[in-house]
Amino acid sequence: MLLLDGKVVRKNIAKTLEENFKKFSRRATLAIVQIGDLAPSNAYIKQKKLFGESIGVVVKHLKLLADSLESDIVGEIQKLNTDESVQGIIVQLPLPKNINISNVLNSVNKDKDVDGLTATNFRKLAEGVSGYFIPATARGVCELLEYYKVPIAGERVVVVGRSMLVGKPTALALLLRGATVTITHSQTKNLAEVTRLADILIVAIGKPRFITDEYVSQNQVVVDVGINDISGEKFDEEIPKRHLVGDIDFDSVKNTVRALSPVPGGVGPMTVLALFENLFDVCRKSQKS
Amino acid sequence: MLLLDGKVVRKNIAKTLEENFKKFSRRATLAIVQIGDLAPSNAYIKQKKLFGESIGVVVKHLKLLADSLESDIVGEIQKLNTDESVQGIIVQLPLPKNINISNVLNSVNKDKDVDGLTATNFRKLAEGVSGYFIPATARGVCELLEYYKVPIAGERVVVVGRSMLVGKPTALALLLRGATVTITHSQTKNLAEVTRLADILIVAIGKPRFITDEYVSQNQVVVDVGINDISGEKFDEEIPKRHLVGDIDFDSVKNTVRALSPVPGGVGPMTVLALFENLFDVCRKSQKS
Numbered sequence: 001m002l003l004l005d006g007k008v009v010r011k012n013i014a015k016t017l018e019e020n021f022k023k024f025s026r027r028a029t030l031a032i033v034q035i036g037d038l039a040p041s042n043a044y045i046k047q048k049k050l051f052g053e054s055i056g057v058v059v060k061h062l063k064l065l066a067d068s069l070e071s072d073i074v075g076e077i078q079k080l081n082t083d084e085s086v087q088g089i090i091v092q093l094p095l096p097k098n099i100n101i102s103n104v105l106n107s108v109n110k111d112k113d114v115d116g117l118t119a120t121n122f123r124k125l126a127e128g129v130s131g132y133f134i135p136a137t138a139r140g141v142c143e144l145l146e147y148y149k150v151p152i153a154g155e156r157v158v159v160v161g162r163s164m165l166v167g168k169p170t171a172l173a174l175l176l177r178g179a180t181v182t183i184t185h186s187q188t189k190n191l192a193e194v195t196r197l198a199d200i201l202i203v204a205i206g207k208p209r210f211i212t213d214e215y216v217s218q219n220q221v222v223v224d225v226g227i228n229d230i231s232g233e234k235f236d237e238e239i240p241k242r243h244l245v246g247d248i249d250f251d252s253v254k255n256t257v258r259a260l261s262p263v264p265g266g267v268g269p270m271t272v273l274a275l276f277e278n279l280f281d282v283c284r285k286s287q288k289s
Numbered sequence: 290m291l292l293l294d295g296k297v298v299r300k301n302i303a304k305t306l307e308e309n310f311k312k313f314s315r316r317a318t319l320a321i322v323q324i325g326d327l328a329p330s331n332a333y334i335k336q337k338k339l340f341g342e343s344i345g346v347v348v349k350h351l352k353l354l355a356d357s358l359e360s361d362i363v364g365e366i367q368k369l370n371t372d373e374s375v376q377g378i379i380v381q382l383p384l385p386k387n388i389n390i391s392n393v394l395n396s397v398n399k400d401k402d403v404d405g406l407t408a409t410n411f412r413k414l415a416e417g418v419s420g421y422f423i424p425a426t427a428r429g430v431c432e433l434l435e436y437y438k439v440p441i442a443g444e445r446v447v448v449v450g451r452s453m454l455v456g457k458p459t460a461l462a463l464l465l466r467g468a469t470v471t472i473t474h475s476q477t478k479n480l481a482e483v484t485r486l487a488d489i490l491i492v493a494i495g496k497p498r499f500i501t502d503e504y505v506s507q508n509q510v511v512v513d514v515g516i517n518d519i520s521g522e523k524f525d526e527e528i529p530k531r532h533l534v535g536d537i538d539f540d541s542v543k544n545t546v547r548a549l550s551p552v553p554g555g556v557g558p559m560t561v562l563a564l565f566e567n568l569f570d571v572c573r574k575s576q577k578s
Binding site: 180184188 | 391395408409411412415416418442443444445451453457460464467468469470471472473474476477478483
């Protein structure tokens with residue numbers, strides 16, 4: 001079985017990315033807007049910060065109170081929209097429940113929307129227009145497959161999960177690359193029958209170790225986008241790695257499938273990488289114009 | 290074989306729709322913006338006008354020259370955006386090649402976008418947020434299925450075609466209704482193998498009589514969204530019906546499948562109906578507020 005090792009891939013690509021960032025006249029800056037103080041969000045932001053700084057990018061972390069008004073959050077984002085020292089802006093999700101997520105995400109300037117979550121960028125992804133941002137997870141999944149030379153065009157891809165952050169954009173990104181894409185979800189009948197037909201299986205449902213051997217088949221390439229905390233404990237800071245598992249039961253499927261991405265160390269590092277690749281695309285564009 | 294007869298369905302629903310429109314204090318108005326003078330566009334606009342007027346709606350037809358500037362087209366749309374006597378606006382497609390279709394479509398006020406083609410409405414469809422417009426063809430397909438009590442949730446839907454106007458929005462609308470959706474296209478390998486697995490097969494590829502008996506299976510519900518002019522002639526006005534065929538070879542599949550929509554007389558009338566249902570939704574909303 002071939003391990004789709006996101007850490008290795010990222011390390012290899014990061015070097016080139018760092019060199020490319022150095023070519024610009026000034027350091028690139030990513031702004032991360034966080035509302036509240038959730039432990040997993042803190043951990044994700046820390047990872048983005050560490051990786052960004054390792055390749056020479058300035059990562060600005062703007063932390064707002066959990067009870068901030070929507071108008072105040074949008075106001076802060078608008079300041080970043082016009083701040084010429086900031087090339088990319090992301091809003092760390094999830095948001096507090098009383099905040100309208102669409103309003104906040106759509107307030108990000110589409111040209112700085114390196115998470116690809118504004119309506120304009122989502123539609124561009126669906127249209128297949130190049131030069132716009134693809135959501136980081138979707139881009140990360142595609143690049144992981146491409147690095148290991150997994151053919152995509154004409155292949156049968158089955159995506160399990162239909163979320164706006166992962167399932168749908170990943171399905172659209174792979175459709176754009178020529179795959180025949182099936183989107184499955186909680187209402188799908190005989191799910192295992194459908195998933196077994198895939199050449200490439202992408203799982204993003206947030207159910208720990210849900211996909212066992214009966215869902216997969218030989219010669220399949222399987223990508224695990226899930227990341228679940230199974231500790232049942234509360235952590236103030238980072239969740240220890242031993243508590244994190246994917247949506248796929250790694251040990252159950254590893255002797256059947258042809259290739260498999262682990263959790264942690266698969267899609268996670270690729271998502272962080274893709275975010276900074278999107279940032280690089282902004283910098284390159286503004287350099288040109 | 291059950292005929293999915295769009296004309297019959299529309300006739301039945303139109304009566305109620307007409308009565309509902311009458312309840313408003315003033316007549317509803319739809320504006321159709323056409324750029325140029327293509328014969329098929331003229332024919333489609335005529336159909337919308339005839340149907341709209343038959344249910345008591347005012348249909349304003351604004352015809353601009355084929356060589357209009359993009360800024361002039363957008364200017365006209367912006368006037369309609371703020372015209373309180375107009376509740377819905379559609380731009381008849383296709384546009385002349387030198388015009389940026391995204392810019393023109395996105396200039397329509399999202400609350401009057403009864404074709405559901407602005408980026409905001411497309412994202413809302415993908416999100417599954419209700420209260421926004423679903424593109425008329427996608428809504429028409431769903432209502433045709435629902436009228437004939439074809440179950441959708443949990444069923445396997447295969448959509449042939451991935452266009453922004455039909456394939457993708459129809460796939461998203463059926464996904465939202467709980468179907469397991471596969472999107473196929475010109476790069477799909479062994480297409481017939483994939484289409485035969487569908488419970489519901491939706492075809493929108495613009496290839497006359499492409500889908501023959503080998504692509505279908507028993508118990509399948511098959512919906513033909515294609516409309517192709519096979520005359521090879523030039524018409525100034527409407528294309529005679531005998532020259533119009535669907536993407537499905539009706540005679541080839543009719544003895545195999547369980548249900549089938551004809552062309553003309555299947556999805557076409559439902560698309561026109563859905564447009565005015567979207568218009569009705571605007572009127573109802575504005576009445577409430």
